[in-house]
Structures are given as C-alpha cells and as structure tokens.
Amino acid sequence: xxxxDTRGLEHPVPLEMAFSAFTKLHGAQILHMIHTRxxxxxxxxxxxxxxKYYSSQDDEGIWHILMTRDESIHLExxxx
Amino acid sequence: MFSQGLSxxxxxxxSVVLRFFLSVPVFGIFFSxxxxxxPLEILTPNHPISLxxxxxxxxxxxxxxxxGSLFQMQSVLGGRPIPSVLxxxxxxxxxxxxxxxxxxxxxxxxxPAMFVIAAVLLGSSLVFLVQLILPLLFGGVVHDTLRGxxxxxxxxxxxxxxxxxxxxxxxxxxxxxxHAAIRTAHYSWGLIGWVAALIIAVAFxxxxxxxxxxxxxxxxxxxxxxxxxxxxxxxxxWLFLALPYLWVFDLFVAVLLIGFVITTILRLRERKxxxxxxxxxxxxxxxxxxxxxxxSYSAYLWNWSASxxxxxxxxFGLFSLAIILGMMTKIVPFLVWFHLSSSGYxxxxxxxxxxxxxxxxxxxxxxxISSLFALVSVxxxxxxxxxxxxxxxxxxxxxYNLIRAVRLYTHIQKTGTRFVMNANxxx
Numbered sequence: 001x002x003x004x005d006t007r008g009l010e011h012p013v014p015l016e017m018a019f020s021a022f023t024k025l026h027g028a029q030i031l032h033m034i035h036t037r038x039x040x041x042x043x044x045x046x047x048x049x050x051x052k053y054y055s056s057q058d059d060e061g062i063w064h065i066l067m068t069r070d071e072s073i074h075l076e077x078x079x080x
Numbered sequence: 081m082f083s084q085g086l087s088x089x090x091x092x093x094x095s096v097v098l099r100f101f102l103s104v105p106v107f108g109i110f111f112s113x114x115x116x117x118x119p120l121e122i123l124t125p126n127h128p129i130s131l132x133x134x135x136x137x138x139x140x141x142x143x144x145x146x147x148g149s150l151f152q153m154q155s156v157l158g159g160r161p162i163p164s165v166l167x168x169x170x171x172x173x174x175x176x177x178x179x180x181x182x183x184x185x186x187x188x189x190x191x192p193a194m195f196v197i198a199a200v201l202l203g204s205s206l207v208f209l210v211q212l213i214l215p216l217l218f219g220g221v222v223h224d225t226l227r228g229x230x231x232x233x234x235x236x237x238x239x240x241x242x243x244x245x246x247x248x249x250x251x252x253x254x255x256x257x258x259h260a261a262i263r264t265a266h267y268s269w270g271l272i273g274w275v276a277a278l279i280i281a282v283a284f285x286x287x288x289x290x291x292x293x294x295x296x297x298x299x300x301x302x303x304x305x306x307x308x309x310x311x312x313x314x315x316x317x318w319l320f321l322a323l324p325y326l327w328v329f330d331l332f333v334a335v336l337l338i339g340f341v342i343t344t345i346l347r348l349r350e351r352k353x354x355x356x357x358x359x360x361x362x363x364x365x366x367x368x369x370x371x372x373x374x375x376s377y378s379a380y381l382w383n384w385s386a387s388x389x390x391x392x393x394x395x396f397g398l399f400s401l402a403i404i405l406g407m408m409t410k411i412v413p414f415l416v417w418f419h420l421s422s423s424g425y426x427x428x429x430x431x432x433x434x435x436x437x438x439x440x441x442x443x444x445x446x447x448x449i450s451s452l453f454a455l456v457s458v459x460x461x462x463x464x465x466x467x468x469x470x471x472x473x474x475x476x477x478x479x480y481n482l483i484r485a486v487r488l489y490t491h492i493q494k495t496g497t498r499f500v501m502n503a504n505x506x507x
C-alpha cells in the first residue's frame with residue numbers, strides 16, 4: 001500500500017499529488033491518501049479513469065481514501 | 081466507493097462555466113469605456129449613464145461570474161446534477177446577455193420600449209435559472225454553503241421581480257409613489273441577499289478548504305444567512321409600510337458583515353502554511369474594501385452625505401470584484417486541469433502553470449491601482465477616467481488569461497495522448 005499524507009497542504013496540491021500517484025499505480029497496488037477533507041473531485045477523476053476508491057472518516061475527523069486500478073480488489077476490506 | 085452527497089460524473093461540461101466567464105471581460109470593457117468617456121455622468125446618482133454602468137458592472141461582470149460559478153457549485157456541492165445542463169445554461173446565458181444589452185441600451189440611448197424587452201429577457205432568464213437550481217438545493221444534503229446558495233437564489237429572484245416592475249415604470253415613464261421603496265428593495269436584495277450572501281457561502285466553503293485554515297464558527301455558519309434574510313424581509317416590510325427607523329436593519333447587516341470581515345481576515349492570517357497565492361491577496365483586499373463600504377455606509381446613515389453613499393457603493397462593487405477575480409484565478413485552472421485529467425490526458429499541465437503567477441500578480445496590481453483611483457475619484461472627478469483605463473487593462477488581461485486557458489484546453493484535447501488504464505500502462 002502506498003501512503004500519501006496530504007494533511008496541511010493547500011489546494012490544489014493534494015488533488016494533483018493524489019491523481020498523479022493514482023495514474024502511476026500498477027497491478028494490485030493500493031494508494032492510501034490521508035486528508036483533512038473529503039476530496040470529492042478526486043473521486044470523479046478516479047472513476048472516470050477506470051479506477052475505484054473507498055473513503056472513510058476516522059474518529060478524529062481525518063479522511064482515509066483508498067484507490068486502486070485493480071477491479072478485483074475489495075477496498076472496503078482493506079479499510080484502515 | 082460511497083460518498084455522501086455526491087453522485088459521480090456530475091461536474092458540468094467545462095463550456096457551461098466558461099461561457100459565462102468569457103462574457104465577463106466583454107461587459108467589463110464596456111463598463112470601463114463608460115468610466116473613461118462619461119465620468120461626470122457616472123458619478124451623478126440616477127443618471128441614465130450611471131444606471132447603465134451600474135447594471136453593466138453588477139449584472140455583466142458580477143452576476144455573470146456568479147451564475148457561471150453556481151452551475152459548478154450546485155453540481156459539486158448540491159449533491160444533485162442540473163438536468164440538461166448544457167442546453168439550459170445556453171438558454172440562460174443567451175437570454176441574460178441579450179437582456180442586459182437591452183437594459184443598458186435602454187438607459188444609454190433612452191429608448192423606453194427597450195425596457196420592456198430587457199424586462200422580458202432578463203426576468204425570464206433569472207426566473208428560469210432560479211426554478212432550475214433552487215429545487216435541487218432542497219431535499220438532499222444540507223450544509224451551510226447550500227443554505228447560503230438558497231438565500232442567494234431567492235434574493236436574486238426577488239431582485240429580478242423588483243427590477244421588472246421598475247423596468248415597466250421606465251418604459252411607461254411614469255413612476256408611482258412606491259418607486260423609491262421598490263428601488264431600495266431592488267438594490268438591497270441584489271447587493272446583500274444575492275451578492276454578499278453568495279460570497280459568504282463561498283467563503284464558508286473555500287477559505288477553510290483552499291487555505292487550510294480553522295473553520296468559521298458553527299454558530300456563525302448556522303445563523304449568518306438567517307440574520308441576513310430576516311433583516312432583508314423586515315427592511316422591505318418597513319420600506320413599503322413607510323415605518324421609521326429603517327436604518328436599524330442596515331445596521332444589523334453591517335454588524336454581521338463586519339463580523340464576517342474580521343473572522344475572514346483572522347482565518348487568513350492564522351493559516352498553517354503561508355504559501356504565496358494571489359487569490360489570498362484578492363480575498364484580503366476584498367475584505368478591506370467591504371470594510372470601507374460598511375464604514376462609509378454607516379457614516380452615510382449618520383449624516384446623509386451623497387459622497388459617502390457613492391464611496392460605499394463603489395467599494396462594495398470592488399469588494400465583490402476582488403473576490404470574483406481571486407476565485408477565477410483558482411477556478412479556471414482547476415476546471416482546465418480537472419476536465420483534461422478526467423479524460424486521462426498525459427499532457428495535462430499542473431494548475432499553477434495554466435495561468436502563470438506573473439499574469440495573476442499583474443491582474444492584482446491593476447485591480448489595486450484602479451480601485452484606488454475609483455475611490456478617490458468621488459472627491460477628484462478627474463481620476464475616474466484614469467480608473468477606467470486601469471479597469472480596461474484589467475478586463476483585457478482577464479480576457480487574455482481566459483482565452484489562453486481555453487486554447488490550452490482545446491489544444492490538448494485535439495492533440496493530447498490519453499492513458500490506457502486497463503492495460504496498466506501508458507500509451
């Protein structure tokens with residue numbers, strides 16, 4: 001799992017970093033993005049580019065977004 | 081794969097928003113020309129050329145940008161896409177543009193019949209816009225920005241209805257006893273309910289998100305729009321009933337807006353990462369101009385000096401322009417990057433290079449100089465044409481920035497290479 005912590009970075013850096021990292025994923029790799037907000041536009045980018053994602057919020061209000069390009073991976077079971 | 085309040089693939093096509101944005105510099109240049117050629121008339125309250133300039137600015141520049149942004153905001157924040165967004169936005173833009181051109185011509189060339197055409201075109205475009213978007217803001221997700229958008233759209237509808245009534249009066253060249261009350265209600269709902277409410281709603285969303293600040297207080301976010309709405313409703317009732325102490329409601333609004341200014345400036349100063357960004361300069365400048373407007377208007381309520389009222393109106397207009405320019409420096413690169421990325425183009429540039437920082441800084445410098453001259457021109461008329469030249473250059477540069485961004489987008493669309501995602505490789 002590739003970790004990308006974008007907490008504290010100003011717009012649009014987190015979005016650009018996350019999408020760039022997503023396009024470099026291979027096979028069953030999973031990108032785990034940690035962010036202070038739910039990056040809604042990123043989800044559209046991921047799905048339009050034939051990827052899938054799962055987002056969840058922890059008890060401290062931090063968002064964890066898992067992304068992959070492998071259709072067979074069940075991201076919810078990888079949830080952090 | 082689930083995200084509350086967001087249905088995927090609902091961002092409108094880029095042309096929906098850019099069509100409105102590209103019209104802004106055109107009307108801005110016409111507005112600037114009026115400042116250069118007719119300074120005395122512009123600063124004469126209720127002069128037809130002054131009314132032409134005011135509507136060119138608040139409809140052609142400010143509202144045109146805000147309506148374009150609303151199409152994007154509703155789709156992303158509202159949780160439900162706008163139906164037939166391409167066709168509907170085209171109809172609204174066409175009617176709005178033609179209506180504004182008719183209204184400005186009616187004032188400028190003194191053609192009473194044109195007021196009727198303007199009323200039909202502008203009124204129908206705005207009513208159509210509101211009935212298209214407003215129902216989508218109810219029944220789904222609810223957050224503070226959405227509440228602000230509701231108030232803004234309802235206010236726009238009320239402003240338009242008062243505007244239609246006034247246009248009919250101008251067409252007939254007969255003004256009833258309620259004309260002054262209608263006029264005050266028209267600009268109060270327009271400036272506070274439409275412009276200020278939408279800017280506050282946007283601030284609640286973007287200040288925290290773009291600049292990584294602490295959020296606005298929950299009480300403020302929950303009650304700001306209620307206070308604005310209540311003040312406007314009571315002020316309108318007082319106006320039509322001709323009751324005393326009307327200024328109390330203006331004071332309520334002024335106190336709320338001063339609170340907004342102070343909170344926003346504090347948020348921007350307490351940023352966790354102080355990255356240089358022209359959009360922050362525009363926000364800070366906008367807050368300063370809003371403060372000038374509020375202080376001038378409060379002083380005007382005290383001694384009824386026409387100059388103070390003019391300073392208040394000019395600085396309010398400049399406040400809204402500052403926020404719009406600041407947001408455009410963010411939104412336009414985002415839209416180009418987002419739509420190219422979502423189509424998987426390898427050549428998609430990073431957002432900071434789509435409109436170079438140097439051009440954005442020049443835009444800010446032009447805005448600052450022009451604003452200064454415009455405000456001082458209330459006391460030194462000769463400076464208004466100088467401000468006009470500054471605004472002319474500003475809108476020309478804005479147009480150039482927008483056209484360059486569009487050309488970059490279309491060039492990559494035509495010649496770019498796309499990812500081949502299924503093969504897990506790059507073409």
